[in-house]
Amino acid sequence: MFLGEFSYSIDEKKRLAIPAKFRQALGKKAVVTRGLDQCLFLYSFKEWEVLAEKLSKLPLAQADARGFARLMLAGAMEADLDKLGRILVPDYLKEYASLGKKTVIAGVYNRIEIWDEQKWEAYKTNIEKGMGDMAERLKELGI
Amino acid sequence: MFLGEFSYSIDEKKRLAIPAKFRQALGKKAVVTRGLDQCLFLYSFKEWEVLAEKLSKLPLAQADARGFARLMLAGAMEADLDKLGRILVPDYLKEYASLGKKTVIAGVYNRIEIWDEQKWEAYKTNIEKGMGDMAERLKELGI
DNA sequence: GACTTTTCCCCACATTTATCCACAACTCCC
DNA sequence: GGGAGTTGTGGATAAATGTGGGGAAAAGTC
Numbered sequence: 001m002f003l004g005e006f007s008y009s010i011d012e013k014k015r016l017a018i019p020a021k022f023r024q025a026l027g028k029k030a031v032v033t034r035g036l037d038q039c040l041f042l043y044s045f046k047e048w049e050v051l052a053e054k055l056s057k058l059p060l061a062q063a064d065a066r067g068f069a070r071l072m073l074a075g076a077m078e079a080d081l082d083k084l085g086r087i088l089v090p091d092y093l094k095e096y097a098s099l100g101k102k103t104v105i106a107g108v109y110n111r112i113e114i115w116d117e118q119k120w121e122a123y124k125t126n127i128e129k130g131m132g133d134m135a136e137r138l139k140e141l142g143i
Numbered sequence: 144m145f146l147g148e149f150s151y152s153i154d155e156k157k158r159l160a161i162p163a164k165f166r167q168a169l170g171k172k173a174v175v176t177r178g179l180d181q182c183l184f185l186y187s188f189k190e191w192e193v194l195a196e197k198l199s200k201l202p203l204a205q206a207d208a209r210g211f212a213r214l215m216l217a218g219a220m221e222a223d224l225d226k227l228g229r230i231l232v233p234d235y236l237k238e239y240a241s242l243g244k245k246t247v248i249a250g251v252y253n254r255i256e257i258w259d260e261q262k263w264e265a266y267k268t269n270i271e272k273g274m275g276d277m278a279e280r281l282k283e284l285g286i
Numbered sequence: 287g288a289c290t291t292t293t294c295c296c297c298a299c300a301t302t303t304a305t306c307c308a309c310a311a312c313t314c315c316c
Numbered sequence: 317g318g319g320a321g322t323t324g325t326g327g328a329t330a331a332a333t334g335t336g337g338g339g340a341a342a343a344g345t346c
Contacts, residue, residue, distance in 0.1 A: 078164075
């Protein structure tokens with residue numbers, strides 16, 4: 001299980017270090033892909049395989065399902081860790097998440113999220129503001 | 144598994160480089176054909192054989208299924224990779240996908256898609272727009 | 287048959303990518 | 317607190333890759 005919030009920087013060669021704590025659980029082979037709210041998701045290859053399998057089985061005949069699978073699969077990219085535990089972030093994903101130099105890496109249960117630092121701060125304050133209302137909903141969920 | 148999004152250019156001899164990452168899985172013998180949404184599909188010969196078999200078994204009675212099968216089978220063309228990993232894109236397929244110089248090659252699980260760059264960008268933003276309920280679908284898939 | 291056009295195989299070159307290593311900051315342990 | 321190991325960052329060098337042409341062989345045209 002991935003937990004915690006770390007800040008790292010992407011160098012000019014698009015390399016991004018993964019927190020040492022996550023490396024063992026990730027393994028050497030990992031996959032980055034488009035995530036929700038303009039961040040990137042990072043999965044271990046095993047986790048990803050399960051997902052990709054499901055995506056590939058979506059009906060090809062339906063235009064919207066086709067588009068969805070296409071974006072998720074084409075958006076993904078193998079991101080193997082080098083000797084020092086870094087991955088390479090492809091240009092199009094860097095752009096998608098509007099990643100600058102400073103990034104935040106957050107562990108969220110079975111996946112790792114990669115955020116631009118500013119976007120992360122903005123998102124956090126935004127969510128924190130709505131935290132009061134959320135408590136109500138959590139109660140409904142029995143938390 | 145083919146993953147990722149790459150941009151390449153077709154030269155004036157209709158040659159198109161295939162991403163190095165895909166070459167091994169593709170093999171030397173490949174097949175290009177008309178795809179859905181005005182892009183081209185590129186399969187390894189083995190995958191193509193399986194697909195062609197399925198297409199040939201589509202119910203002959205249904206007009207749309209028949210049309211689809213016809214489009215894909217008649218549009219297919221062997222596209223062997225040369226020494227440097229490039230294929231030749233026939234004129235009629237270039238025209239079908241309205242390929243300009245700049246093209247995008249996308250890996251979508253068991254196939255590779257070839258898009259005109261502009262068409263690809265347009266398609267992507269279009270899908271993303273209609274993806275407000277993306278989170279819902281992801282949840283269904285257990286992402 | 288002569289000529290033009292197309293297709294295919296060869297190579298050159300600039301750029302990108304991958305691999306390796308260096309160094310400073312930090313942590314942990316004795 | 318000092319030393320050994322780890323970790324984050326940056327850079328150097330070597331290999332691989334993308335792109336563009338040249339020219340021989342094949343195909344088509346008049």
